[in-house]
Amino acid sequence: DTAVSQTPKYLVTQMGNDKSIKCEQNLGHDTMYWYKQDSKKFLKIMFSYNNKELIINETVPNRFSPKSPDKAHLNLHINSLELGDSAVYFCASSAPWEAGASTDTQYFGPGTRLTVL
Amino acid sequence: GNSVTQMEGPVTLSEEAFLTINCTYTATGYPSLFWYVQYPGEGLQLLLKATKADDKGSNKGFEATYRKETTSFHLEKGSVQVSDSAVYFCALITYGNNRLAFGKGNQVVVIP
Numbered sequence: 564d565t566a567v568s569q570t571p572k573y574l575v576t577q578m579g580n581d582k583s584i585k586c587e588q589n590l591g592h593d594t595m596y597w598y599k600q601d602s603k604k605f606l607k608i609m610f611s612y613n614n615k616e617l618i619i620n621e622t623v624p625n626r627f628s629p630k631s632p633d634k635a636h637l638n639l640h641i642n643s644l645e646l647g648d649s650a651v652y653f654c655a656s657s658a659p660w661e662a663g664a665s666t667d668t669q670y671f672g673p674g675t676r677l678t679v680l
Numbered sequence: 681g682n683s684v685t686q687m688e689g690p691v692t693l694s695e696e697a698f699l700t701i702n703c704t705y706t707a708t709g710y711p712s713l714f715w716y717v718q719y720p721g722e723g724l725q726l727l728l729k730a731t732k733a734d735d736k737g738s739n740k741g742f743e744a745t746y747r748k749e750t751t752s753f754h755l756e757k758g759s760v761q762v763s764d765s766a767v768y769f770c771a772l773i774t775y776g777n778n779r780l781a782f783g784k785g786n787q788v789v790v791i792p
Contacts, residue, residue, distance in 0.1 A: 596780075604718075604784070604787075606782040655780075667773055668729060669780055671726075672723055673722060
């Protein structure tokens, strides 16, 4: 049973196109995230949603738009793709950090490797 | 802000050697600490975690101890195998922040 799944696993497209990446989690978590891993393997958060509400929006071009139709899904739509958007995009999810809890472990999907030509 | 520093450069070692990967951190607030592993061509997997000072996280022969006095969370394994070849990321999160802060990762290559 896949806990956090992403589609597609690989995405190759031309500059200027619009594409979407989908993410689903079956862990019952309330919070979902998008991270970007660049060519040097550095990971940085892009967005986070809690129960369909945007709670983190880092400095990301507005060509990137997350959408959460329900708390189990968080999709990432990218308009007018640029060469610099080539990266691996990871979705993650976590349970609510409840009062008294000591951690907020995030579980990651397998990643989507986006290549912009 | 929160930040994680990992030792520079890849780590190459022979099978059955002892592995240490250093990780130090700065955090506003009291962090939870994690090691994630990324095997070739795969996603990030949680390897181990520790949530308070002096806790030891362990999994698959790997261990790391939360050292508040030195703000460190070094990863160790006594006898590595070729299958341990991967990229290892140290990370932290603080309550209310929701952002995992990652180190730059260390590529570990184990040679038979």
